[in-house]
Amino acid sequence: MKALVSVKRVIDYNVKVRVKSxxxxxxxxNVKMSMNPFxxxxxxxxxxxxxAGVVTEVVVVSCGVAACQETLRxxxxxxxxxxxxxxxxxxxxxxxxxxxLKAVCQKEGPQIVILGKQAIDDDSNQTGQMLAALLGWPxxxxxxxxVIADGKAQVTREVDGGLETVSIKxxxxxxxxxxxxxxxxxxxxxxxxxxxxxxxxxxxxALGVDVAPRLAxxxxxxPPKRKAGVKVPDAKALVEKLRNEAKVI
Amino acid sequence: xxxxxxxxxxxxxxMRDSVRRFVARELTPHATKWDEAGEFPRELYKKAAAAGLLxxxxxxxxxxxxxxxxxxxxxxxxxxxxxxxxxxASLFSHSIGAPPxxxxxxxxxxxxxxxxxxxxxxISALAITEPSGGSDVAQLRTTAKREGAYFVVNGEKAFITxxxxxxxxxxxxxxxxxxxxxxxxxxxxxxxxxxxxxxLKKMGWWCSDTALLRFxxxxxxxxxxxxxxxxxxxxxxxxxxxxxxxxxxxAVGFAAVCVEEAIAWARERTTFGQKLIGHQAIRHKLVxxxxxxxxxxxxxxxxxxxxxxxxxxxxxxxQLAMTKNFATQTMQHCxxxxxxxxxxxxxxxxxxxxxIYREVKVMMIGGGxxxxxxxxxxxxxxxxx
Numbered sequence: 001m002k003a004l005v006s007v008k009r010v011i012d013y014n015v016k017v018r019v020k021s022x023x024x025x026x027x028x029x030n031v032k033m034s035m036n037p038f039x040x041x042x043x044x045x046x047x048x049x050x051x052a053g054v055v056t057e058v059v060v061v062s063c064g065v066a067a068c069q070e071t072l073r074x075x076x077x078x079x080x081x082x083x084x085x086x087x088x089x090x091x092x093x094x095x096x097x098x099x100x101l102k103a104v105c106q107k108e109g110p111q112i113v114i115l116g117k118q119a120i121d122d123d124s125n126q127t128g129q130m131l132a133a134l135l136g137w138p139x140x141x142x143x144x145x146x147v148i149a150d151g152k153a154q155v156t157r158e159v160d161g162g163l164e165t166v167s168i169k170x171x172x173x174x175x176x177x178x179x180x181x182x183x184x185x186x187x188x189x190x191x192x193x194x195x196x197x198x199x200x201x202x203x204x205x206a207l208g209v210d211v212a213p214r215l216a217x218x219x220x221x222x223p224p225k226r227k228a229g230v231k232v233p234d235a236k237a238l239v240e241k242l243r244n245e246a247k248v249i
Numbered sequence: 250x251x252x253x254x255x256x257x258x259x260x261x262x263x264m265r266d267s268v269r270r271f272v273a274r275e276l277t278p279h280a281t282k283w284d285e286a287g288e289f290p291r292e293l294y295k296k297a298a299a300a301g302l303l304x305x306x307x308x309x310x311x312x313x314x315x316x317x318x319x320x321x322x323x324x325x326x327x328x329x330x331x332x333x334x335x336x337x338a339s340l341f342s343h344s345i346g347a348p349p350x351x352x353x354x355x356x357x358x359x360x361x362x363x364x365x366x367x368x369x370x371x372i373s374a375l376a377i378t379e380p381s382g383g384s385d386v387a388q389l390r391t392t393a394k395r396e397g398a399y400f401v402v403n404g405e406k407a408f409i410t411x412x413x414x415x416x417x418x419x420x421x422x423x424x425x426x427x428x429x430x431x432x433x434x435x436x437x438x439x440x441x442x443x444x445x446x447x448x449l450k451k452m453g454w455w456c457s458d459t460a461l462l463r464f465x466x467x468x469x470x471x472x473x474x475x476x477x478x479x480x481x482x483x484x485x486x487x488x489x490x491x492x493x494x495x496x497x498x499x500a501v502g503f504a505a506v507c508v509e510e511a512i513a514w515a516r517e518r519t520t521f522g523q524k525l526i527g528h529q530a531i532r533h534k535l536v537x538x539x540x541x542x543x544x545x546x547x548x549x550x551x552x553x554x555x556x557x558x559x560x561x562x563x564x565x566x567x568q569l570a571m572t573k574n575f576a577t578q579t580m581q582h583c584x585x586x587x588x589x590x591x592x593x594x595x596x597x598x599x600x601x602x603x604x605i606y607r608e609v610k611v612m613m614i615g616g617g618x619x620x621x622x623x624x625x626x627x628x629x630x631x632x633x634x
Contacts, residue, residue: 189314192315
């Protein structure tokens with residue numbers, strides 16, 4: 001069976017993000033970009049399923065500008081078999097990505113789609129759920145363990161208060177949480193092999209998807225600067241401040 | 250993010266990313282602990298092998314990955330980010346020990362030895378320097394006398410990295426007459442009777458294993474000859490480009506770590522009512538350090554580019570010798586500046602700058618001492634009487 005994994009190109013997690021001076025967004029020029037860390041976990045999980053003999057092919061897909069190819073090459077270097085870029089310069093919102101992924105799913109026919117639970121740039125946490133709804137497939141989000149057997153996926157989910165295990169019928173959508181696995185290091189031989197793996201380029205129009213944004217961003221602001229803390233002389237003063245100033249007790 | 254050199258490909262940058270991640274996760278958090286303990290766990294070789302780091306530059310058929318000099322530069326520069334030269338030296342001792350085997354060893358020797366080294370199961374070391382002299386390779390005294398199917402080895406080797414823990418030693422021995430033309434390379438294995446190793450205590454590189462080797466009538470099978478008899482000198486020289494360029498890149502990496510640590514401290518530490526970085530004297534010092542790092546890094550990549558295009562060009566080799574000096578002097582300048590800015594905290598063990606300060610001299614001596622590098626540069630440029 002085939003696994004489809006979506007990967008997003010985001011600002012590297014080590015970069016200190018700066019808001020553009022005109023307030024229209026964050027600065028991405030001359031900023032290091034890399035694969036969304038949750039998506040790396042998704043690629044790793046698909047590869048482990050392949051190595052376990054459950055999955056036969058791992059296809060990675062990314063939606064966005066031409067430079068997303070770099071992110072796809074990274075996924076191929078981790079070990080994915082082939083890649084699809086849905087190329088557009090339009091700003092993509094989760095619903096648009098979910099629609100594109102739905103079209104790719106219909107074309108590719110995967111039995112399992114693995115996505116990061118959210119991307120670290122906009123933290124939307126929507127695409128996987130929207131994709132499941134659009135396809136009418138079952139979903140298991142925030143996975144910390146995935147076991148596949150007899151046409152079903154048994155997924156352990158991280159929920160408030162503990163772990164929940166659900167069983168869903170394939171084909172299905174799984175989104176990854178941090179503790180699902182620890183992605184492997186990309187090795188030089190695999191980086192070189194990735195150069196030769198197939199990378200298909202599609203356009204939203206060819207998939208029949210309208211990706212125009214449904215939401216408008218009005219303004220992007222820096223978070224307010226934190227004020228310096230104060231030292232309190234004793235517990236009594238602390239309680240007093242918590243009660244009367246912070247009003248939390 | 251601008252690449253360090255226009256010739257770098259996305260694949261070079263992908264490797265840099267991967268190494269950086271390995272270093273941040275597997276090396277940096279443990280560097281101080283390992284240095285204080287005087288060793289790092291042997292499993293680290295396997296972890297590095299799994300991340301593909303030990304195979305860089307070795308043939309694919311033995312588990313390696315063909316690489317150009319830029320890959321070596323990137324690897325050294327990124328490993329240095331852990332701030333421990335000792336980790337770098339021992340973990341990668343095979344990068345000087347094994348290339349002679351890969352380039353001159355017999356097919357049988359390569360097939361027997363290289364896969365284990367590249368998989369991180371076996372440790373490889375290079376043994377050339379002797380108590381009586383180092384840089385003057387042509388004068389080495391360790392002898393190997395042919396007796397039937399064996400060479401009988403007698404002598405001593407000093408300051409050998411991975412000297413205690415290694416499984417395979419590429420040892421320079423005298424099989425012929427005096428001078429460079431009488432030198433051969435022999436593969437000596439750790440369980441050879443008469444072969445003993447003594448650990449040495451050092452100024453820095455504490456977690457690296459450095460030893461004195463002694464050979465008393467060690468019988469080494471003739472099949473363990475690396476390359477032809479009496480061609481050892483040439484084989485040893487062959488690896489100097491990548492070793493010196495790697496050391497230069499490492500020195501730049503260590504210098505950059507010092508600058509980074511000094512800036513972080515200067516932003517944090519308050520003196521006379523303001524942050525240290527608020528004092529012009531400190532900011533100027535930091536700029537001088539950063540200036541040298543930028544210059545040394547540019548020189549390393551420029552030299553690399555020249556050597557990629559013309560590995561035997563005398564001018565490029567001269568530039569490499571000067572690069573090694575400039576990069577290690579940059580490391581010295583930045584380590585000194587960083588410890589000064591850290592003040593008392595820079596004198597106390599535990600900061601990266603304190604450790605790097607102790608590791609400067611070995612970088613200025615190992616792989617060709619500063620004076621030897623200057624001589625070499627002048628000779629390559631034809632500046633002789």
